Amino acid sequence: MGGTSYATYEHMSKPDTLSTWVENATPFVKARLDDKNTNPKVAMIPADFTFASKKATAAVVHITSTMKPERNVSQQIPDEFKDFFGGRDPFGQQGPQGRGQKSKASGSGVIINSDGFIVTNNHVIQGAESLEVTLANKRTYKAKVIGSDPNTDIALIKIDAKDLPALAFGNSENVEVGQWVLAVGNPYNLTSTVTAGIVSAKGRSINILGENAKAPIESFIQTDAAVNPGNSGGALVDLNGNLIGINTAIASQTGSFAGYSFAVPSSIAHKVVEDLSKFGSVQRGYLGVGISEVTAEKVTTFNLKVTDGVRVESFADQSAARDAGIKVGDVITKIDGHAILGVPQLQEAIAQHKPADKVLVTVNRDGIDKIVTVTLKSNAGNMVADVSDSAVLEQLGVELQDLTAQQKKAWSVPAGVQVGQISAGKIRQSTDMEDGFVITKVDKTPVSSVKQLSDILKGKKGGVMIEGIYPGNPETQYYAIGL
Structure with missing residues (x-):
């Protein structure tokens, strides 16, 4: 990208990357020994949140966005999300505004690189005339936008600073339902707030990205960690302090936390920020298929032999899947060996790849599993970086x-x-x-x-x-x- 150089960081066999990636380690817990101090498996005391809390709060920032008059974004979203997403931010805070006046909104972000690169939500920075970032140590900086992706609601911004505390991306594919997680952000301008909860579900699609996204990708991690206005773009971390998601939305009838919050998984967010740092836009691979959820009705209607997965309904004009031999009526059950239970999981799996990447697609055809190697294409049907x-x-x-x-x-x-x-x-x-x-x-x-x-x-x-x-x-x- 013009005039800007980027440092190289260790990335588990993924060289030349902006951020650090780690495979999730064993959750940070303490074992209670028996009377002879010989058997650490006799019992486990509750997980210790202090390690992850200290690590994450140091790397989570407060972002204040100043918008020009009448440049706020409108979106079509379900009623239960409107109070939060309402014009721009599913849990950001927006100050009073009138016609011809500038308005301010606040959210959160996560430092992912010691040279000042910060990941946040696209809706936190969209339409902003200027951005101000406040670190955990109260120092403030002006930020510039490196790039954003409305399809995943992820953005990458940068401040002019060095030697900052940064979080590594953890592998959200290893996250399990029931696992303890922490949400870190700045709700109601209460900086460096930490809440705890568990992963309630994975692969959630809540249809919240709205008309700003041309091809929305939703496969959220759902948690019951309390998040509120101002948490947008903040960190969802495991108990090792690894970044497993970017907090993005809540389901609420009131505008305040009601038990459900949603985060973009790190598997998606990491790919987006790496592409934004290198290309300025996301290089996304496509199967080129029209798909639908496998339902009980479809199982009966089409005599399907599996009850989980997505059914191939149609193909794009330049379809990588069709070129590889996949047929209408096939049920996609796995990508690279990982189970596909529905549309969100398929979107998440493919969103991690770029054009020309090869993926192993397992399909069930008339009760027989077949593994097909598909070489992904760009949205324009090319097997090269998208310069459409x-x-x-x-x-x-x-x-x-x-x-x-x-x-x-x-x-x-x-x-x-x-x-x-x-x-x-x-x-x-x-x-x-x-x-x-x-x-x-x-x-x-x-x-x-x-x-x-x-x-x-x-x-x-x-x-x-x-x-x-x-x-x-x-x-x-x-x-x-x-x-």
Whole structure:
């Protein structure tokens, strides 16, 4: 990414990574010995939360987002989540606002790299004009957005600091229902708050990402650890202090904790932040299938021989699964040997891979299990890193529209594209560009369409100069960004 270098960290045979990955160790508990101090398995006293608490609170930060007027995000979400997600944050705090006034919202984040890289939720930073990060030691920093992924509600930001305490990602696939976990964040501006609970369920889909996500991936870890407004983007850790999830939402009729909270698992979050740090956007592999849950009705209707998994209903035009020999009616039961009980588990398993990765897909066809090797493709059907038009615009963090003939005449421009909503990305990170700006040239090359602008930017590295006008103001404006 333009002008920024990243350190390399040990990653369990995964070199050149931003963050650290560890396989979960035995939960941190203390054994009670028998009278002769010879048998540590006689009894176990309750797990000790202090080790994980101290480790996690040092690495969890408070994030304050300042939004420009009328740049708040609306989302279509179920009623039981509206009080929390309501316009932007399922458990963030938002200050009072009026028309034409700036508003503030607060959330949490987790330091994952000692050089100041922080993972949080996309909805914590989306639409923000500026971000302020407060560390556990009360020091404050301005933060810049490295990249974000609405499909998983994960974002990566950075502050200019060194030698910070950082959490390693633990393997959420090893997390078990009933396991103790801690939620760490800043609810109601009560900084460094720790709550304890157990994992209530895994692979939950709650349909909360809404219209901001074009291809939402939901396979949440559900816990009963208490979380409240301000916890968004905070840490869910095991008792070794390893980061196993990013707290994202709660189910509530009141807006306060009611017994259920949801976290993006580390298996997804880790992949997203690594891609954002390297490419500026997520390089996601796809099977290219339309799927549905295996239900009792489907078992009867289609005479299925298994009761768990997902049934293949259709294929995309450029389907990796179809090319590998998978057929409509097959039931996917495993990915790389891991059981697939439903759609969320399949999404989570595939979301960890990039185009050209090979995955072993176990399907049940007429009662017979078959293992098929599938080489994943990008959403555009390629077996290379996705440099599609949508990926370019996601990196910029803008929505663009071609100009109509009437607009060109009214604004006295021969050609151009107009900027719609600006979200997290290079434009917001590097400039003060406003919604409505008309881009007429990139690096002195005239721009006549969104497609042409994307083609110009594909493969560019380093500094790029964007020029154009604001409607009603003929004076040319210039904005420089780094790619």
